[in-house]
Amino acid sequence: MASSICLRCLRRSLQSIESSHRAAFSTSASFSAAAPPKKQGAPGGTGARPPAAGERKALRKRIVLSNTNALQVEGLEDFTGDKLVRHEPGTVTLDKFRGQVLGLDDETVDALRALESFKSTQAWSLFRRPATLIRAETAQLANQLANAEGDGKEVSRMVIYGSPGSSRGSGKSVMLLQAHAMAFLKDWLVVHFPEAQDLTNAHTAYQPVTTPTGTIYIQTHYTAKLLANIARANQKLLSGLQLSQQHRLPIPVQANISLSRFVELGAQDPDLAWPIWQALWLELTTPSQSESKDGLQRPPVLVTMDGVDQAMRSSAYLDSETNPIHAHDLALPRHFMNLLSGQTKLPNGGMVLAATCDSNRAAASTMDHCLARISAIQNNAQPPHWDPFVAKDAKVEAALKDVQALKLPGLSKTEARGVMEYYARSGMFRHTVTEGMVSEKWTLAGSGIIGELERATIRARF
Amino acid sequence: MPPPTNPTPWLRTFALRPRRTARVAFPIHNASLRHNSSTNNPDALTKAPKADQKGPNMQQQEHVSEEAAQMAKIQGKEGPDMDAGTPVQEIMAEEKDVKKNAPKVVKEEMKQGHEGVEARTETAVSGGVGSGQKRGFSTIARRRMPELDAGGQGQLDVSMIPSKAQRAVYTQDALSTEESKPGHKFPLPTTTPTHKNERLEPILTQLTNLIMRDGKKSLAEKHVAALLSTLRTLPAPKYSETRPLLPGAPPASHLPLNPVLYLTLAVDSVAPLLKIRSQRGAAGGGVALQIPVPLGLRQRRRAAMTWILDAAGKKGTREGFAQRLAGEVVAVVEGRSGVWEKRQAAHRLGVVGRSNVMGVGRGRR
Known part of the structure; x- marks a missing residue:
């Protein structure tokens, strides 16, 4: 049978593809394709050069933590370590500061900035210096942190969430930030995944690694970035710790290198990042030798992840058969999920926190169900049933089998009043803070959702 | 016509009045600090801040002719024509006290029977057509004055810098977080x-x-x-x-x-x-x-x-x-x-x- 395409024509057409400056097929246009021809300047334009790659994003994501126009709030107390000590059994001193705003000192702010705890959507840029409201849940969290340092080394593993669709701006990320601040004041090591979405939306390079339990996918560039954050934020703590074990690493490493230096090695080279990450965690999960002072000392660890709903479903990555990879098959999310579920123990104490994100919520129905179930059991209510016609995500269910759930409600009116007085004293809220005004704004803010309260009081009231 | 309450009504007939002060300090810290306070009155910015803090020409009484016209209206009589100004002489002819207290220049003019004093309307823009008189005042000329003699780039105008007392008042007013309106069980409704x-x-x-x-x-x-x-x-x-x-x-x-x-x-x-x-x-x-x-x-x-x-x-x-x-x-x-x-x-x-x-x-x- 004669072919429908003339062979000569076929060859010619193939030639044109091969000799073209653009690859025939590529998903990564910027690597393979030649630079597009330069525009000769738009007619009638201002003639300014176009913004460089990433310039506008950097501007959009910029974190500003100070406003010199705002008034200095007199009598603003600092969030200090002595407020985190045990006051009575079951409470810490911080409990007495409920409904007040406490300022963060410079050292803590630097660490929080290095961890990327601050978000550009929060109103830090309107005030003289960063300060945060102590709400009932913050005091509760402080109490749990104190428990983790006690004799039992009780490790809380908790998911902070709100009811889907109505908890946007309820303070979940700020809760994580407060946990970070408290951990710094207690000299804990803090590891924070700022956005789970960055790990699962296929924007960073990945590669398969075969393990005894199956194939997992490591993300070397992201790991290097994460190590850099850890090194910068925990500089003081890590520089006092030394490597204690022999690890199989691709490069020779000094036996008693400080952990700070060790982590920086991984941050500099993405190829080294994953082995160094593994070695670091082996070091951190080695139990301290409490009997002798000269023996190995390891600090408690706080591990947090924001926007965890993005990591509770299939990721956007594809495997070699072009099937979607489940987020828990990616090495870093899996590492976090093992900590969250309690599969990886933290022998030196610590805490694992995850927060969902409601402004960019992933459809993670198994997670929603699990959280609703845990919450119902905590409140001695009837737990909901799973819809039998919908497939359940077994990995997600296993990860959330044994965690606590903290559903963040709105502020109480006392807390709302505290934060509104802080707004007024900063000169940002130009009204007298009266009972009626507090009630009005509290109601407008959907029973004290703090993000909405902020919009109703200090942002333009659109 | 009943005697006007203004002791110097003849002053009212002159178009030349003191210019509004350039800057009245602090119109902003009025009693209600609600953003919406200007909703019904967008001109609030230009008005004086407090009832007790008046600018130099804010306590003016009505023009004598307007007053007379209103009085006549109440009494059902025909008052003066409001489209035209009332000459000083006309008023002085009726008001003995005023005539007695009038300045010397006016008295002399009255004696000479000179008719030069012509009433003008208040606005400087609409006046002065066809009468051949010199314009005494123009808003536009005044507005451009500071630009014309802007040679010296010295310090800021004193009125631009708040005094210590002003600062204190402003801060107190704007930033008070205390309850207002004591004595009411519930706060009064806002408007x-x-x-x-x-x-x-x-x-x-x-x-x-x-x-x-x-x-x-x-x-x-x-x-x-x-x-x-x-x-x-x-x-x-x-x-x-x-x-x-x-x-x-x-x-x-x-x-x-x-x-x-x-x-x-x-x-x-x-x-x-x-x-x-x-x-x-x-x-x-x-x-x-x-x-x-x-x-x-x-x-x-x-x-x-x-x-x-x-x-x-x-x-x-x-x-x-x-x-x-x-x-x-x-x-x-x-x-x-x-x-x-x-x-x-x-x-x-x-x-x-x-x-x-x-x-x-x-x-x-």
Whole structure:
């Protein structure tokens, strides 16, 4: 049978593809394709050069933590370590500061900035210096942190969430930030995944690694970035710790290198990042030798992840058969999920926190169900049933089998009043803070959702 | 006619009155600090702040003729003609006390029977057609005065810098967090408008609608919100000596804390008082007659905002729209903006065409 395409024509057409400056097929246009021809300047334009790659994003994501126009709030107390000590059994001193705003000192702010705890959507840029409201849940969290340092080394593993669709701006990320601040004041090591979405939306390079339990996918560039954050934020703590074990690493490493230096090695080279990450965690999960002072000392660890709903479903990555990879098959999310579920123990104490994100919520129905179930059991209510016609995500269910759930409600009116007085004293809220005004704004803010309260009081009231 | 209560009514007949003070200190810290306080009265910015703090010409009584006209109306009589002014002599003829207390010059004039003192109306723009008299006063001439002699770039005007007492009062008023209205079980109802379209300041609504393109109002609102937060965080402006803002502008350091006032001050200061209407065929020979027309508050603001938005749009900087707009607002307050030239040009055209105003009034069209 004669072919429908003339062979000569076929060859010619193939030639044109091969000799073209653009690859025939590529998903990564910027690597393979030649630079597009330069525009000769738009007619009638201002003639300014176009913004460089990433310039506008950097501007959009910029974190500003100070406003010199705002008034200095007199009598603003600092969030200090002595407020985190045990006051009575079951409470810490911080409990007495409920409904007040406490300022963060410079050292803590630097660490929080290095961890990327601050978000550009929060109103830090309107005030003289960063300060945060102590709400009932913050005091509760402080109490749990104190428990983790006690004799039992009780490790809380908790998911902070709100009811889907109505908890946007309820303070979940700020809760994580407060946990970070408290951990710094207690000299804990803090590891924070700022956005789970960055790990699962296929924007960073990945590669398969075969393990005894199956194939997992490591993300070397992201790991290097994460190590850099850890090194910068925990500089003081890590520089006092030394490597204690022999690890199989691709490069020779000094036996008693400080952990700070060790982590920086991984941050500099993405190829080294994953082995160094593994070695670091082996070091951190080695139990301290409490009997002798000269023996190995390891600090408690706080591990947090924001926007965890993005990591509770299939990721956007594809495997070699072009099937979607489940987020828990990616090495870093899996590492976090093992900590969250309690599969990886933290022998030196610590805490694992995850927060969902409601402004960019992933459809993670198994997670929603699990959280609703845990919450119902905590409140001695009837737990909901799973819809039998919908497939359940077994990995997600296993990860959330044994965690606590903290559903963040709105502020109480006392807390709302505290934060509104802080707004007024900063000169940002130009009204007298009266009972009626507090009630009005509290109601407008959907029973004290703090993000909405902020919009109703200090942002333009659109 | 009953005796007027004003002891010096003859003063009222003169058109020359003291100019409003350039800057009345602090109109802003009025009793109610609600943003919406200006909703029903957008002119609130230019008014005096407190009942007990009056400007030099704010306690004026009614014009003697107006008073007489009102009295006559109550009594059912025919009062003086309000379209024409009342000559001093006429009043003095009736009022013995006034005649007795009149200044020497006036008395001498009365004796000579000189009829030179002619009553003028208050507005300087509409007067002076055909009478051949010298113009005593022109608002436009006064406005340009400081620009003309702006040689010395010295320090700021003293009135721009808040005194210690003013600072204390302002801070106390603006930042008090104490309960108000003791003695009431429940707070008194506020008079804020409840309709959704009136919950914002009129200037914000107007600006939002001017920024809006393709009916995307929420995007425009985002821009305005970003503008206000940018104004909050930018350094306080430095007032210019050559470009006076509205009388009663607060000290510059207070502006960033009240971004709506900041914006209002910028827009209202640079807003033109009039525009030119071209009346075709009115001048004869196919030439359009350039007639200056006074603008209302919304129209004035609209003109100013359009100029400011245009200027912001032409900036070649890399920042977002709201940042550029905020930069332009600051430039206006600091007197650097090109918008001031536009205002000046509009006013100059108005001066050029002012002789055309009366022509239309006579119905020559």
